Amino acid sequence: MASLTIKNAVKRYGNVEVLKGVSIDLRDGEFLVLLGASGCGKSTLLNMIAGLEDLTEGEIMIGDRVVNDVHPKDRDIAMVFQSYALYPTMTVGQNIAFGLEMRGVPKAERALRVEQVAKTLRMDHLLDRKPAQLSGGQRQRVAMGRALVRDPEVFLFDEPLSNLDAKLRLEMRTEIKRLHKRLNATMVYVTHDQIEALTLADRIAILKDGEVQQLASPAEIYEHPANMFVAGLVGSPPMNFLDITVEAGEAGPAAWVTLRADGADKPVLLDLSAHTARLDGYVGRKVVMGLRPEMISQGTTDAGQCVQCEIDVTEATGADTLCVLNWNNQEVLARGTSGYTKILEGTMDFTIETERACLFDPESGLRLD
Incomplete structure:
Protein backbone atom coordinates (compact mmCIF):
# COMPACT_ATOMS: atom_id res chain seq x y z
CA MET A 1 0.00 0.00 0.00
CA ALA A 2 1.01 3.64 -0.33
CA SER A 3 0.22 7.16 0.78
CA LEU A 4 -1.70 9.55 -1.46
CA THR A 5 -0.98 13.27 -1.75
CA ILE A 6 -3.13 15.80 -3.60
CA LYS A 7 -1.58 19.27 -3.92
CA ASN A 8 -3.66 22.25 -5.05
CA ALA A 9 -5.68 20.21 -7.54
CA VAL A 10 -7.62 22.39 -9.97
CA LYS A 11 -9.97 21.20 -12.71
CA ARG A 12 -11.55 23.50 -15.28
CA TYR A 13 -13.90 22.77 -18.13
CA GLY A 14 -13.57 25.90 -20.23
CA ASN A 15 -14.39 28.77 -17.89
CA VAL A 16 -16.09 26.53 -15.33
CA GLU A 17 -13.87 25.67 -12.36
CA VAL A 18 -15.05 22.36 -10.92
CA LEU A 19 -12.22 21.90 -8.40
CA LYS A 20 -10.61 24.91 -6.78
CA GLY A 21 -7.23 24.06 -5.31
CA VAL A 22 -7.97 20.88 -3.35
CA SER A 23 -5.15 19.63 -1.11
CA ILE A 24 -5.35 16.36 0.86
CA ASP A 25 -2.66 14.15 2.41
CA LEU A 26 -3.71 10.54 2.90
CA ARG A 27 -1.56 8.31 5.07
CA ASP A 28 -0.60 4.76 4.11
CA GLY A 29 -3.50 2.50 5.09
CA GLU A 30 -5.94 5.35 5.76
CA PHE A 31 -9.62 5.29 4.73
CA LEU A 32 -10.70 8.67 3.32
CA VAL A 33 -14.31 9.44 2.40
CA LEU A 34 -15.15 12.27 0.00
CA LEU A 35 -18.60 13.49 1.03
CA GLY A 36 -20.84 16.04 -0.61
CA ALA A 37 -23.93 16.67 -2.69
CA SER A 38 -24.13 15.94 -6.41
CA GLY A 39 -22.00 18.34 -8.43
CA CYS A 40 -19.58 19.25 -5.62
CA GLY A 41 -16.58 17.73 -7.46
CA LYS A 42 -16.00 14.55 -5.44
CA SER A 43 -16.29 12.10 -8.38
CA THR A 44 -14.17 14.41 -10.55
CA LEU A 45 -11.46 14.32 -7.89
CA LEU A 46 -11.64 10.52 -7.70
CA ASN A 47 -11.35 10.28 -11.49
CA MET A 48 -8.30 12.54 -11.40
CA ILE A 49 -6.66 10.22 -8.86
CA ALA A 50 -7.48 7.28 -11.14
CA GLY A 51 -6.13 9.08 -14.21
CA LEU A 52 -9.50 9.15 -15.98
CA GLU A 53 -9.47 12.96 -15.83
CA ASP A 54 -6.47 15.27 -16.34
CA LEU A 55 -5.54 17.96 -13.82
CA THR A 56 -5.70 21.54 -15.02
CA GLU A 57 -3.29 22.54 -12.26
CA GLY A 58 -1.75 20.83 -9.25
CA GLU A 59 -0.12 17.51 -8.49
CA ILE A 60 -1.11 14.00 -7.43
CA MET A 61 1.37 11.64 -5.82
CA ILE A 62 0.93 7.95 -5.03
CA GLY A 63 3.68 7.08 -2.58
CA ASP A 64 6.70 9.14 -3.65
CA ARG A 65 5.76 9.07 -7.35
CA VAL A 66 4.06 11.96 -9.18
CA VAL A 67 1.39 10.39 -11.39
CA ASN A 68 -0.02 13.41 -13.26
CA ASP A 69 1.15 12.05 -16.60
CA VAL A 70 1.02 8.35 -15.74
CA HIS A 71 -1.52 6.23 -17.65
CA PRO A 72 -4.35 4.83 -15.47
CA LYS A 73 -3.20 1.22 -15.99
CA ASP A 74 0.27 2.12 -14.69
CA ARG A 75 -0.85 3.92 -11.50
CA ASP A 76 -1.32 0.70 -9.54
CA ILE A 77 -4.83 1.62 -8.41
CA ALA A 78 -8.04 -0.40 -8.45
CA MET A 79 -11.48 1.14 -8.82
CA VAL A 80 -14.93 -0.12 -7.80
CA PHE A 81 -17.72 1.67 -9.67
CA GLN A 82 -21.34 2.43 -8.86
CA SER A 83 -22.36 0.05 -11.65
CA TYR A 84 -20.88 -3.40 -11.20
CA ALA A 85 -19.56 -3.51 -14.79
CA LEU A 86 -19.33 -7.32 -14.80
CA TYR A 87 -19.00 -9.37 -17.97
CA PRO A 88 -22.34 -11.22 -18.21
CA THR A 89 -20.96 -14.18 -20.20
CA MET A 90 -18.13 -14.85 -17.72
CA THR A 91 -18.37 -16.70 -14.42
CA VAL A 92 -17.58 -15.01 -11.13
CA GLY A 93 -14.12 -16.56 -11.14
CA GLN A 94 -13.45 -15.42 -14.70
CA ASN A 95 -14.64 -11.88 -13.91
CA ILE A 96 -12.29 -11.65 -10.94
CA ALA A 97 -9.36 -13.10 -12.86
CA PHE A 98 -9.84 -11.07 -16.04
CA GLY A 99 -7.58 -8.17 -15.06
CA LEU A 100 -4.79 -10.57 -14.09
CA GLU A 101 -5.14 -12.40 -17.39
CA MET A 102 -4.79 -9.13 -19.31
CA ARG A 103 -1.57 -8.46 -17.41
CA GLY A 104 -0.13 -11.84 -18.34
CA VAL A 105 -0.22 -13.39 -14.87
CA PRO A 106 0.31 -17.18 -15.15
CA LYS A 107 -2.82 -19.33 -14.93
CA ALA A 108 -1.79 -21.16 -11.75
CA GLU A 109 -1.09 -17.89 -9.94
CA ARG A 110 -4.38 -16.43 -11.18
CA ALA A 111 -6.31 -19.39 -9.81
CA LEU A 112 -4.59 -19.14 -6.42
CA ARG A 113 -5.22 -15.40 -6.07
CA VAL A 114 -8.85 -15.71 -7.16
CA GLU A 115 -9.39 -18.44 -4.58
CA GLN A 116 -7.82 -16.32 -1.82
CA VAL A 117 -9.92 -13.27 -2.68
CA ALA A 118 -13.10 -15.34 -2.95
CA LYS A 119 -12.53 -16.73 0.54
CA THR A 120 -11.82 -13.25 1.90
CA LEU A 121 -15.16 -12.03 0.50
CA ARG A 122 -16.95 -15.25 1.50
CA MET A 123 -18.03 -16.06 -2.03
CA ASP A 124 -15.82 -19.05 -2.89
CA HIS A 125 -19.02 -21.08 -3.40
CA LEU A 126 -20.12 -18.68 -6.17
CA LEU A 127 -17.11 -18.87 -8.48
CA ASP A 128 -18.89 -20.92 -11.17
CA ARG A 129 -22.03 -18.75 -11.32
CA LYS A 130 -22.80 -16.07 -13.89
CA PRO A 131 -23.63 -12.48 -12.79
CA ALA A 132 -27.30 -12.95 -13.71
CA GLN A 133 -27.53 -15.65 -11.02
CA LEU A 134 -26.32 -13.31 -8.27
CA SER A 135 -28.02 -10.79 -5.99
CA GLY A 136 -27.04 -7.13 -6.02
CA GLY A 137 -24.86 -7.54 -2.95
CA GLN A 138 -23.12 -10.59 -4.44
CA ARG A 139 -22.44 -8.71 -7.69
CA GLN A 140 -20.87 -5.86 -5.72
CA ARG A 141 -18.69 -8.39 -3.92
CA VAL A 142 -17.50 -9.65 -7.31
CA ALA A 143 -16.67 -6.08 -8.36
CA MET A 144 -14.72 -5.67 -5.12
CA GLY A 145 -12.99 -9.01 -5.69
CA ARG A 146 -11.86 -7.91 -9.13
CA ALA A 147 -10.18 -4.90 -7.46
CA LEU A 148 -8.75 -6.86 -4.52
CA VAL A 149 -7.13 -9.56 -6.63
CA ARG A 150 -4.77 -6.96 -8.09
CA ASP A 151 -3.36 -6.01 -4.65
CA PRO A 152 -3.03 -2.33 -5.71
CA GLU A 153 -1.44 0.53 -3.81
CA VAL A 154 -4.72 2.49 -3.61
CA PHE A 155 -8.37 1.41 -3.77
CA LEU A 156 -10.93 3.85 -5.19
CA PHE A 157 -14.68 3.44 -4.58
CA ASP A 158 -17.19 5.55 -6.54
CA GLU A 159 -20.54 5.32 -4.68
CA PRO A 160 -20.43 1.49 -4.79
CA LEU A 161 -23.51 0.96 -2.61
CA SER A 162 -25.93 3.48 -4.10
CA ASN A 163 -27.70 0.85 -6.25
CA LEU A 164 -28.42 -1.45 -3.30
CA ASP A 165 -31.45 -1.47 -1.02
CA ALA A 166 -31.15 -0.36 2.62
CA LYS A 167 -30.51 -3.83 4.06
CA LEU A 168 -27.85 -4.69 1.47
CA ARG A 169 -26.18 -1.30 1.95
CA LEU A 170 -25.84 -2.04 5.66
CA GLU A 171 -24.39 -5.49 4.97
CA MET A 172 -21.93 -4.25 2.34
CA ARG A 173 -20.91 -1.30 4.50
CA THR A 174 -19.95 -3.73 7.23
CA GLU A 175 -18.14 -5.87 4.66
CA ILE A 176 -16.08 -2.92 3.41
CA LYS A 177 -15.23 -1.89 6.98
CA ARG A 178 -14.16 -5.43 7.78
CA LEU A 179 -12.15 -5.59 4.57
CA HIS A 180 -10.25 -2.39 5.35
CA LYS A 181 -9.47 -3.61 8.84
CA ARG A 182 -8.14 -6.91 7.48
CA LEU A 183 -6.09 -5.44 4.62
CA ASN A 184 -5.03 -2.13 6.22
CA ALA A 185 -5.37 -0.78 2.68
CA THR A 186 -5.29 2.82 1.47
CA MET A 187 -8.83 3.62 0.32
CA VAL A 188 -10.65 6.66 -1.12
CA TYR A 189 -14.43 6.36 -1.07
CA VAL A 190 -16.92 8.74 -2.71
CA THR A 191 -20.45 9.01 -1.37
CA HIS A 192 -23.32 11.43 -0.77
CA ASP A 193 -24.53 9.27 2.14
CA GLN A 194 -23.42 10.75 5.48
CA ILE A 195 -24.03 7.46 7.33
CA GLU A 196 -21.56 5.68 5.06
CA ALA A 197 -19.07 8.48 5.64
CA LEU A 198 -19.42 8.48 9.42
CA THR A 199 -19.22 4.69 9.77
CA LEU A 200 -16.45 3.93 7.27
CA ALA A 201 -13.97 6.79 7.33
CA ASP A 202 -10.81 7.43 9.28
CA ARG A 203 -11.17 10.97 7.94
CA ILE A 204 -13.85 12.73 5.91
CA ALA A 205 -13.28 15.46 3.34
CA ILE A 206 -16.48 17.46 2.87
CA LEU A 207 -16.69 19.22 -0.48
CA LYS A 208 -18.90 22.05 -1.64
CA ASP A 209 -18.59 23.79 -5.01
CA GLY A 210 -15.18 22.26 -5.61
CA GLU A 211 -13.65 23.30 -2.27
CA VAL A 212 -12.88 21.30 0.86
CA GLN A 213 -15.02 22.68 3.69
CA GLN A 214 -13.51 20.45 6.36
CA LEU A 215 -11.06 17.54 6.52
CA ALA A 216 -11.21 15.73 9.86
CA SER A 217 -12.24 12.59 11.69
CA PRO A 218 -15.96 11.69 11.78
CA ALA A 219 -16.15 12.60 15.48
CA GLU A 220 -14.51 15.98 14.93
CA ILE A 221 -16.82 16.81 12.04
CA TYR A 222 -19.92 15.80 13.99
CA GLU A 223 -19.00 17.53 17.26
CA HIS A 224 -17.06 20.51 15.89
CA PRO A 225 -18.22 21.33 12.35
CA ALA A 226 -16.14 24.03 10.67
CA ASN A 227 -19.16 25.94 9.38
CA MET A 228 -22.94 25.86 9.06
CA PHE A 229 -22.79 23.95 5.77
CA VAL A 230 -20.90 21.08 7.39
CA ALA A 231 -23.13 21.20 10.48
CA GLY A 232 -26.28 20.98 8.36
CA LEU A 233 -24.92 18.26 6.06
CA VAL A 234 -23.74 15.81 8.72
CA GLY A 235 -26.20 14.47 11.24
CA SER A 236 -29.59 12.81 10.94
CA PRO A 237 -31.86 14.46 11.93
CA PRO A 238 -29.98 17.63 11.04
CA MET A 239 -28.73 20.23 13.49
Whole structure:
Protein backbone atom coordinates (compact mmCIF):
# COMPACT_ATOMS: atom_id res chain seq x y z
CA MET A 1 0.00 0.00 0.00
CA ALA A 2 1.01 3.64 -0.33
CA SER A 3 0.22 7.16 0.78
CA LEU A 4 -1.70 9.55 -1.46
CA THR A 5 -0.98 13.27 -1.75
CA ILE A 6 -3.13 15.80 -3.60
CA LYS A 7 -1.58 19.27 -3.92
CA ASN A 8 -3.66 22.25 -5.05
CA ALA A 9 -5.68 20.21 -7.54
CA VAL A 10 -7.62 22.39 -9.97
CA LYS A 11 -9.97 21.20 -12.71
CA ARG A 12 -11.55 23.50 -15.28
CA TYR A 13 -13.90 22.77 -18.13
CA GLY A 14 -13.57 25.90 -20.23
CA ASN A 15 -14.39 28.77 -17.89
CA VAL A 16 -16.09 26.53 -15.33
CA GLU A 17 -13.87 25.67 -12.36
CA VAL A 18 -15.05 22.36 -10.92
CA LEU A 19 -12.22 21.90 -8.40
CA LYS A 20 -10.61 24.91 -6.78
CA GLY A 21 -7.23 24.06 -5.31
CA VAL A 22 -7.97 20.88 -3.35
CA SER A 23 -5.15 19.63 -1.11
CA ILE A 24 -5.35 16.36 0.86
CA ASP A 25 -2.66 14.15 2.41
CA LEU A 26 -3.71 10.54 2.90
CA ARG A 27 -1.56 8.31 5.07
CA ASP A 28 -0.60 4.76 4.11
CA GLY A 29 -3.50 2.50 5.09
CA GLU A 30 -5.94 5.35 5.76
CA PHE A 31 -9.62 5.29 4.73
CA LEU A 32 -10.70 8.67 3.32
CA VAL A 33 -14.31 9.44 2.40
CA LEU A 34 -15.15 12.27 0.00
CA LEU A 35 -18.60 13.49 1.03
CA GLY A 36 -20.84 16.04 -0.61
CA ALA A 37 -23.93 16.67 -2.69
CA SER A 38 -24.13 15.94 -6.41
CA GLY A 39 -22.00 18.34 -8.43
CA CYS A 40 -19.58 19.25 -5.62
CA GLY A 41 -16.58 17.73 -7.46
CA LYS A 42 -16.00 14.55 -5.44
CA SER A 43 -16.29 12.10 -8.38
CA THR A 44 -14.17 14.41 -10.55
CA LEU A 45 -11.46 14.32 -7.89
CA LEU A 46 -11.64 10.52 -7.70
CA ASN A 47 -11.35 10.28 -11.49
CA MET A 48 -8.30 12.54 -11.40
CA ILE A 49 -6.66 10.22 -8.86
CA ALA A 50 -7.48 7.28 -11.14
CA GLY A 51 -6.13 9.08 -14.21
CA LEU A 52 -9.50 9.15 -15.98
CA GLU A 53 -9.47 12.96 -15.83
CA ASP A 54 -6.47 15.27 -16.34
CA LEU A 55 -5.54 17.96 -13.82
CA THR A 56 -5.70 21.54 -15.02
CA GLU A 57 -3.29 22.54 -12.26
CA GLY A 58 -1.75 20.83 -9.25
CA GLU A 59 -0.12 17.51 -8.49
CA ILE A 60 -1.11 14.00 -7.43
CA MET A 61 1.37 11.64 -5.82
CA ILE A 62 0.93 7.95 -5.03
CA GLY A 63 3.68 7.08 -2.58
CA ASP A 64 6.70 9.14 -3.65
CA ARG A 65 5.76 9.07 -7.35
CA VAL A 66 4.06 11.96 -9.18
CA VAL A 67 1.39 10.39 -11.39
CA ASN A 68 -0.02 13.41 -13.26
CA ASP A 69 1.15 12.05 -16.60
CA VAL A 70 1.02 8.35 -15.74
CA HIS A 71 -1.52 6.23 -17.65
CA PRO A 72 -4.35 4.83 -15.47
CA LYS A 73 -3.20 1.22 -15.99
CA ASP A 74 0.27 2.12 -14.69
CA ARG A 75 -0.85 3.92 -11.50
CA ASP A 76 -1.32 0.70 -9.54
CA ILE A 77 -4.83 1.62 -8.41
CA ALA A 78 -8.04 -0.40 -8.45
CA MET A 79 -11.48 1.14 -8.82
CA VAL A 80 -14.93 -0.12 -7.80
CA PHE A 81 -17.72 1.67 -9.67
CA GLN A 82 -21.34 2.43 -8.86
CA SER A 83 -22.36 0.05 -11.65
CA TYR A 84 -20.88 -3.40 -11.20
CA ALA A 85 -19.56 -3.51 -14.79
CA LEU A 86 -19.33 -7.32 -14.80
CA TYR A 87 -19.00 -9.37 -17.97
CA PRO A 88 -22.34 -11.22 -18.21
CA THR A 89 -20.96 -14.18 -20.20
CA MET A 90 -18.13 -14.85 -17.72
CA THR A 91 -18.37 -16.70 -14.42
CA VAL A 92 -17.58 -15.01 -11.13
CA GLY A 93 -14.12 -16.56 -11.14
CA GLN A 94 -13.45 -15.42 -14.70
CA ASN A 95 -14.64 -11.88 -13.91
CA ILE A 96 -12.29 -11.65 -10.94
CA ALA A 97 -9.36 -13.10 -12.86
CA PHE A 98 -9.84 -11.07 -16.04
CA GLY A 99 -7.58 -8.17 -15.06
CA LEU A 100 -4.79 -10.57 -14.09
CA GLU A 101 -5.14 -12.40 -17.39
CA MET A 102 -4.79 -9.13 -19.31
CA ARG A 103 -1.57 -8.46 -17.41
CA GLY A 104 -0.13 -11.84 -18.34
CA VAL A 105 -0.22 -13.39 -14.87
CA PRO A 106 0.31 -17.18 -15.15
CA LYS A 107 -2.82 -19.33 -14.93
CA ALA A 108 -1.79 -21.16 -11.75
CA GLU A 109 -1.09 -17.89 -9.94
CA ARG A 110 -4.38 -16.43 -11.18
CA ALA A 111 -6.31 -19.39 -9.81
CA LEU A 112 -4.59 -19.14 -6.42
CA ARG A 113 -5.22 -15.40 -6.07
CA VAL A 114 -8.85 -15.71 -7.16
CA GLU A 115 -9.39 -18.44 -4.58
CA GLN A 116 -7.82 -16.32 -1.82
CA VAL A 117 -9.92 -13.27 -2.68
CA ALA A 118 -13.10 -15.34 -2.95
CA LYS A 119 -12.53 -16.73 0.54
CA THR A 120 -11.82 -13.25 1.90
CA LEU A 121 -15.16 -12.03 0.50
CA ARG A 122 -16.95 -15.25 1.50
CA MET A 123 -18.03 -16.06 -2.03
CA ASP A 124 -15.82 -19.05 -2.89
CA HIS A 125 -19.02 -21.08 -3.40
CA LEU A 126 -20.12 -18.68 -6.17
CA LEU A 127 -17.11 -18.87 -8.48
CA ASP A 128 -18.89 -20.92 -11.17
CA ARG A 129 -22.03 -18.75 -11.32
CA LYS A 130 -22.80 -16.07 -13.89
CA PRO A 131 -23.63 -12.48 -12.79
CA ALA A 132 -27.30 -12.95 -13.71
CA GLN A 133 -27.53 -15.65 -11.02
CA LEU A 134 -26.32 -13.31 -8.27
CA SER A 135 -28.02 -10.79 -5.99
CA GLY A 136 -27.04 -7.13 -6.02
CA GLY A 137 -24.86 -7.54 -2.95
CA GLN A 138 -23.12 -10.59 -4.44
CA ARG A 139 -22.44 -8.71 -7.69
CA GLN A 140 -20.87 -5.86 -5.72
CA ARG A 141 -18.69 -8.39 -3.92
CA VAL A 142 -17.50 -9.65 -7.31
CA ALA A 143 -16.67 -6.08 -8.36
CA MET A 144 -14.72 -5.67 -5.12
CA GLY A 145 -12.99 -9.01 -5.69
CA ARG A 146 -11.86 -7.91 -9.13
CA ALA A 147 -10.18 -4.90 -7.46
CA LEU A 148 -8.75 -6.86 -4.52
CA VAL A 149 -7.13 -9.56 -6.63
CA ARG A 150 -4.77 -6.96 -8.09
CA ASP A 151 -3.36 -6.01 -4.65
CA PRO A 152 -3.03 -2.33 -5.71
CA GLU A 153 -1.44 0.53 -3.81
CA VAL A 154 -4.72 2.49 -3.61
CA PHE A 155 -8.37 1.41 -3.77
CA LEU A 156 -10.93 3.85 -5.19
CA PHE A 157 -14.68 3.44 -4.58
CA ASP A 158 -17.19 5.55 -6.54
CA GLU A 159 -20.54 5.32 -4.68
CA PRO A 160 -20.43 1.49 -4.79
CA LEU A 161 -23.51 0.96 -2.61
CA SER A 162 -25.93 3.48 -4.10
CA ASN A 163 -27.70 0.85 -6.25
CA LEU A 164 -28.42 -1.45 -3.30
CA ASP A 165 -31.45 -1.47 -1.02
CA ALA A 166 -31.15 -0.36 2.62
CA LYS A 167 -30.51 -3.83 4.06
CA LEU A 168 -27.85 -4.69 1.47
CA ARG A 169 -26.18 -1.30 1.95
CA LEU A 170 -25.84 -2.04 5.66
CA GLU A 171 -24.39 -5.49 4.97
CA MET A 172 -21.93 -4.25 2.34
CA ARG A 173 -20.91 -1.30 4.50
CA THR A 174 -19.95 -3.73 7.23
CA GLU A 175 -18.14 -5.87 4.66
CA ILE A 176 -16.08 -2.92 3.41
CA LYS A 177 -15.23 -1.89 6.98
CA ARG A 178 -14.16 -5.43 7.78
CA LEU A 179 -12.15 -5.59 4.57
CA HIS A 180 -10.25 -2.39 5.35
CA LYS A 181 -9.47 -3.61 8.84
CA ARG A 182 -8.14 -6.91 7.48
CA LEU A 183 -6.09 -5.44 4.62
CA ASN A 184 -5.03 -2.13 6.22
CA ALA A 185 -5.37 -0.78 2.68
CA THR A 186 -5.29 2.82 1.47
CA MET A 187 -8.83 3.62 0.32
CA VAL A 188 -10.65 6.66 -1.12
CA TYR A 189 -14.43 6.36 -1.07
CA VAL A 190 -16.92 8.74 -2.71
CA THR A 191 -20.45 9.01 -1.37
CA HIS A 192 -23.32 11.43 -0.77
CA ASP A 193 -24.53 9.27 2.14
CA GLN A 194 -23.42 10.75 5.48
CA ILE A 195 -24.03 7.46 7.33
CA GLU A 196 -21.56 5.68 5.06
CA ALA A 197 -19.07 8.48 5.64
CA LEU A 198 -19.42 8.48 9.42
CA THR A 199 -19.22 4.69 9.77
CA LEU A 200 -16.45 3.93 7.27
CA ALA A 201 -13.97 6.79 7.33
CA ASP A 202 -10.81 7.43 9.28
CA ARG A 203 -11.17 10.97 7.94
CA ILE A 204 -13.85 12.73 5.91
CA ALA A 205 -13.28 15.46 3.34
CA ILE A 206 -16.48 17.46 2.87
CA LEU A 207 -16.69 19.22 -0.48
CA LYS A 208 -18.90 22.05 -1.64
CA ASP A 209 -18.59 23.79 -5.01
CA GLY A 210 -15.18 22.26 -5.61
CA GLU A 211 -13.65 23.30 -2.27
CA VAL A 212 -12.88 21.30 0.86
CA GLN A 213 -15.02 22.68 3.69
CA GLN A 214 -13.51 20.45 6.36
CA LEU A 215 -11.06 17.54 6.52
CA ALA A 216 -11.21 15.73 9.86
CA SER A 217 -12.24 12.59 11.69
CA PRO A 218 -15.96 11.69 11.78
CA ALA A 219 -16.15 12.60 15.48
CA GLU A 220 -14.51 15.98 14.93
CA ILE A 221 -16.82 16.81 12.04
CA TYR A 222 -19.92 15.80 13.99
CA GLU A 223 -19.00 17.53 17.26
CA HIS A 224 -17.06 20.51 15.89
CA PRO A 225 -18.22 21.33 12.35
CA ALA A 226 -16.14 24.03 10.67
CA ASN A 227 -19.16 25.94 9.38
CA MET A 228 -22.94 25.86 9.06
CA PHE A 229 -22.79 23.95 5.77
CA VAL A 230 -20.90 21.08 7.39
CA ALA A 231 -23.13 21.20 10.48
CA GLY A 232 -26.28 20.98 8.36
CA LEU A 233 -24.92 18.26 6.06
CA VAL A 234 -23.74 15.81 8.72
CA GLY A 235 -26.20 14.47 11.24
CA SER A 236 -29.59 12.81 10.94
CA PRO A 237 -31.86 14.46 11.93
CA PRO A 238 -29.98 17.63 11.04
CA MET A 239 -28.73 20.23 13.49
CA ASN A 240 -31.18 22.89 14.68
CA PHE A 241 -30.11 26.47 13.91
CA LEU A 242 -31.41 29.32 16.09
CA ASP A 243 -30.81 33.03 15.56
CA ILE A 244 -30.01 34.53 18.98
CA THR A 245 -28.73 37.83 20.34
CA VAL A 246 -25.93 37.53 22.88
CA GLU A 247 -26.35 39.38 26.17
CA ALA A 248 -24.08 39.93 29.15
CA GLY A 249 -25.45 37.73 31.93
CA GLU A 250 -24.35 37.60 35.56
CA ALA A 251 -22.26 34.46 35.05
CA GLY A 252 -21.25 35.23 31.48
CA PRO A 253 -22.86 35.44 28.02
CA ALA A 254 -26.54 34.51 27.74
CA ALA A 255 -29.40 34.72 25.22
CA TRP A 256 -33.18 34.90 25.40
CA VAL A 257 -35.28 32.38 23.49
CA THR A 258 -39.06 32.18 23.41
CA LEU A 259 -40.44 28.72 24.16
CA ARG A 260 -44.05 27.66 23.64
CA ALA A 261 -45.31 26.05 26.86
CA ASP A 262 -48.90 25.46 28.05
CA GLY A 263 -50.20 27.39 25.05
CA ALA A 264 -48.26 30.56 25.88
CA ASP A 265 -44.95 32.11 24.84
CA LYS A 266 -42.42 32.06 27.68
CA PRO A 267 -39.05 33.80 27.29
CA VAL A 268 -36.20 31.81 28.81
CA LEU A 269 -32.64 33.01 29.37
CA LEU A 270 -30.18 30.40 28.14
CA ASP A 271 -26.82 30.23 29.88
CA LEU A 272 -23.93 30.51 27.39
CA SER A 273 -21.18 31.00 29.98
CA ALA A 274 -19.41 27.85 28.74
CA HIS A 275 -18.72 29.80 25.52
CA THR A 276 -17.35 32.99 27.14
CA ALA A 277 -14.10 32.90 25.17
CA ARG A 278 -15.87 32.22 21.87
CA LEU A 279 -18.35 35.05 22.39
CA ASP A 280 -15.78 37.68 23.27
CA GLY A 281 -16.75 40.68 21.16
CA TYR A 282 -20.20 39.29 20.26
CA VAL A 283 -22.20 40.74 23.18
CA GLY A 284 -25.08 42.72 21.72
CA ARG A 285 -24.69 40.99 18.36
CA LYS A 286 -26.54 38.17 16.66
CA VAL A 287 -25.04 34.70 16.36
CA VAL A 288 -26.43 31.37 15.20
CA MET A 289 -26.65 28.66 17.84
CA GLY A 290 -26.55 25.10 16.56
CA LEU A 291 -28.09 22.36 18.70
CA ARG A 292 -28.28 18.74 17.62
CA PRO A 293 -31.53 16.98 18.63
CA GLU A 294 -29.72 14.90 21.28
CA MET A 295 -28.56 18.16 22.92
CA ILE A 296 -32.26 18.85 23.66
CA SER A 297 -33.39 15.71 25.48
CA GLN A 298 -36.65 14.87 27.19
CA GLY A 299 -36.49 14.83 31.00
CA THR A 300 -34.45 16.52 33.70
CA THR A 301 -30.75 15.78 34.13
CA ASP A 302 -27.68 17.44 35.60
CA ALA A 303 -26.13 17.70 32.13
CA GLY A 304 -27.68 21.04 31.20
CA GLN A 305 -30.39 23.64 31.71
CA CYS A 306 -33.95 22.43 32.28
CA VAL A 307 -36.86 24.18 30.51
CA GLN A 308 -40.50 23.40 29.86
CA CYS A 309 -41.59 23.07 26.25
CA GLU A 310 -44.82 22.20 24.51
CA ILE A 311 -44.55 19.29 22.09
CA ASP A 312 -46.13 20.06 18.74
CA VAL A 313 -45.58 16.77 16.92
CA THR A 314 -43.87 13.47 17.75
CA GLU A 315 -42.13 11.19 15.27
CA ALA A 316 -41.46 7.63 16.41
CA THR A 317 -38.25 6.13 15.03
CA GLY A 318 -38.30 2.87 17.00
CA ALA A 319 -35.41 3.25 19.43
CA ASP A 320 -36.44 6.76 20.40
CA THR A 321 -38.90 9.49 19.51
CA LEU A 322 -38.25 12.87 17.91
CA CYS A 323 -40.21 15.77 19.36
CA VAL A 324 -41.00 18.90 17.33
CA LEU A 325 -40.99 21.96 19.59
CA ASN A 326 -41.74 25.62 18.93
CA TRP A 327 -38.85 27.98 19.73
CA ASN A 328 -38.72 31.57 18.51
CA ASN A 329 -41.57 30.70 16.13
CA GLN A 330 -39.55 28.01 14.39
CA GLU A 331 -39.53 24.23 14.60
CA VAL A 332 -36.84 22.64 16.74
CA LEU A 333 -36.22 18.90 16.89
CA ALA A 334 -35.51 17.28 20.26
CA ARG A 335 -34.80 13.64 20.99
CA GLY A 336 -37.22 11.93 23.35
CA THR A 337 -36.09 9.11 25.61
CA SER A 338 -39.17 6.96 25.04
CA GLY A 339 -40.22 5.03 21.96
CA TYR A 340 -43.90 5.48 22.80
CA THR A 341 -45.42 8.61 21.28
CA LYS A 342 -48.47 8.54 23.59
CA ILE A 343 -46.18 9.28 26.57
CA LEU A 344 -44.62 12.29 24.86
CA GLU A 345 -47.33 14.91 24.53
CA GLY A 346 -48.39 18.22 26.02
CA THR A 347 -45.86 20.27 27.99
CA MET A 348 -42.81 18.45 29.28
CA ASP A 349 -39.41 19.13 30.79
CA PHE A 350 -36.42 19.15 28.44
CA THR A 351 -32.72 19.47 29.20
CA ILE A 352 -30.72 21.77 26.93
CA GLU A 353 -26.97 21.08 26.87
CA THR A 354 -25.89 24.58 25.83
CA GLU A 355 -22.24 23.81 26.66
CA ARG A 356 -22.22 21.38 23.70
CA ALA A 357 -23.85 23.90 21.34
CA CYS A 358 -22.03 25.09 18.23
CA LEU A 359 -21.96 28.85 17.67
CA PHE A 360 -21.61 30.36 14.20
CA ASP A 361 -21.05 33.80 12.74
CA PRO A 362 -24.29 34.63 10.87
CA GLU A 363 -22.47 36.39 8.02
CA SER A 364 -19.58 34.04 7.26
CA GLY A 365 -21.25 30.88 8.55
CA LEU A 366 -17.97 29.89 10.26
CA ARG A 367 -17.94 28.28 13.69
CA LEU A 368 -16.75 30.58 16.47
CA ASP A 369 -13.55 29.23 18.03
